[in-house]
Amino acid sequence: MTQAPLARSSAPRSSGQxxxxxxxxxxxxxxxxxxxxxxxxxxxVSDVAKSAFEGTQGRMRIFGVVxxxxxxxxxxxxxxSLWSAASALQRSDHNTAQVVRVLGIYAxxxxxxxDATSAFLVGGLESPQQRxxxxxxxxxVATNIAVAAQEQxxxxxxxxxxNQQVQTYAANVEQARAYNRQGLPVGATYLSNASASLxxxxxxxxxxxIAANKERAATxxxxxxxAAGLVAVGLISLVALAFVMVWLARRTHRYxxxxxxxxxxxxxxxxxxxxxxxxxxxxxxxxxxxxDFASTVALATARSAAFDAKSNESLTxxxxxxxxxxxxxxxxxxxxxxxxxxxxxxxxxxxxxxxxSAYTTAHQAIRKLDDSxxxxxxxxxxxxxxxTSANTTFAAFDTQVTTALSTAKANTEAALLAPVTxxxxxxxxxLVLCLAAALLAIRGVGQRAEEYR
Numbered sequence: 001m002t003q004a005p006l007a008r009s010s011a012p013r014s015s016g017q018x019x020x021x022x023x024x025x026x027x028x029x030x031x032x033x034x035x036x037x038x039x040x041x042x043x044x045v046s047d048v049a050k051s052a053f054e055g056t057q058g059r060m061r062i063f064g065v066v067x068x069x070x071x072x073x074x075x076x077x078x079x080x081s082l083w084s085a086a087s088a089l090q091r092s093d094h095n096t097a098q099v100v101r102v103l104g105i106y107a108x109x110x111x112x113x114x115d116a117t118s119a120f121l122v123g124g125l126e127s128p129q130q131r132x133x134x135x136x137x138x139x140x141v142a143t144n145i146a147v148a149a150q151e152q153x154x155x156x157x158x159x160x161x162x163n164q165q166v167q168t169y170a171a172n173v174e175q176a177r178a179y180n181r182q183g184l185p186v187g188a189t190y191l192s193n194a195s196a197s198l199x200x201x202x203x204x205x206x207x208x209x210i211a212a213n214k215e216r217a218a219t220x221x222x223x224x225x226x227a228a229g230l231v232a233v234g235l236i237s238l239v240a241l242a243f244v245m246v247w248l249a250r251r252t253h254r255y256x257x258x259x260x261x262x263x264x265x266x267x268x269x270x271x272x273x274x275x276x277x278x279x280x281x282x283x284x285x286x287x288x289x290x291x292d293f294a295s296t297v298a299l300a301t302a303r304s305a306a307f308d309a310k311s312n313e314s315l316t317x318x319x320x321x322x323x324x325x326x327x328x329x330x331x332x333x334x335x336x337x338x339x340x341x342x343x344x345x346x347x348x349x350x351x352x353x354x355x356x357s358a359y360t361t362a363h364q365a366i367r368k369l370d371d372s373x374x375x376x377x378x379x380x381x382x383x384x385x386x387x388t389s390a391n392t393t394f395a396a397f398d399t400q401v402t403t404a405l406s407t408a409k410a411n412t413e414a415a416l417l418a419p420v421t422x423x424x425x426x427x428x429x430x431l432v433l434c435l436a437a438a439l440l441a442i443r444g445v446g447q448r449a450e451e452y453r
Contacts (some may be wrong), residue, residue, distance in 0.1 A: 075434025
């Protein structure tokens with residue numbers, strides 16, 4: 001008799017049992033029947049971020065970010081250019097002031113020399129007024145050397161060497177005075193050597209300082225009006241925005257995106273603001289450079305040459321018949337005065353030519369007496385204080401040129417610093433316009449991306 005096979009148990013498996021051949025569940029993961037395991041949270045975030053920049057909508061968002069970056073970059077570059085221009089104007093004013101300060105040292109040294117040489121024409125009876133003027137001139141020299149070294153550290157070493165030369169000159173003048181008070185002719189030799197040393201050692205240092213600070217000022221003048229970088233970046237930003245607008249219009253067939261168009265207009269306005277501001281700054285700088293600053297330098301140079309000429313006038317008489325080289329130097333310096341005043345022609349101080357001509361006439365009268373053998377009369381004329389004398393007419397010229405120099409210096413400072421405030425404000429306005437344009441670019445492209453199907 002055949003035995004029937006055993007029937008399979010139909011009892012359900014417990015929930016803890018796993019079908020044979022099925023992979024075991026992950027440790028720590030509860031697997032419920034009919035429910036699929038969820039992906040890890042990190043994977044979902046990365047997938048969402050990746051999908052946001054996929055396809056046409058993703059490219060839209062990428063182009064929106066690129067357009068915003070171009071606009072913001074232009075804001076930073078344009079604002080920085082305007083702020084840099086304002087700083088360059090301040091530095092140029094600083095350097096022009098140093099030029100005038102060094103020219104003042106130059107003139108004060110020669111004024112001191114003119115006072116010292118004039119005092120020798122009266123023997124040991126030195127005029128208290130001339131001695132006071134000499135001391136005051138050297139006092140201004142010492143003060144301005146210290147100020148110049150503080151204001152422009154790059155000039156410190158040269159100014160230190162200049163200070164040593166000035167002290168040597170002052171010591172030689174004192175020694176010459178001591179011999180002069182004793183009536184010893186050797187005093188005139190010491191004085192001539194002191195004047196020659198001043199011109200061969202101290203003044204060349206000042207010439208180099210003047211040239212160096214003029215070059216610094218010219219560099220800052222150029223920096224203040226440089227607009228090429230701003231214009232280039234602005235145009236590139238506009239091209240980027242235009243490209244995004246055209247690309248977006250072709251993809252969506254909607255040809256006006258108001259936020260993006262307004263953003264482009266803001267960038268264009270920022271470009272016009274920046275370029276016009278720098279152009280205005282450049283125009284004002286050029287006017288100041290070729291006008292007030294050029295007049296300031298010319299007047300300061302004329303004043304220095306005038307004192308040099310006055311000193312040579314006295315040295316010619318001190319040499320007593322053998323001072324032809326000093327008279328030749330006087331003629332050279334007189335021509336320089338006339339030339340430098342001519343460079344400031346057309347200004348309110350153009351009448352300086354008449355003042356210098358009055359002194360020139362008085363000098364020629366002194367030379368006529370000396371050349372005819374009337375040395376004593378020539379010395380008396382040189383030391384006279386009459387209305388038409390050399391001393392009086394020269395003092396009148398010095399008063400006028402000093403006043404004119406002060407006016408020209410103030411005009412230069414005002415012309416250079418006038419655009420500083422506006423350039424700083426324009427820089428902030430340009431930056432705000434470009435940042436607003438960047439936000440509008442993102443908003444405009446974002447709208448099209450959300451609408452796109």
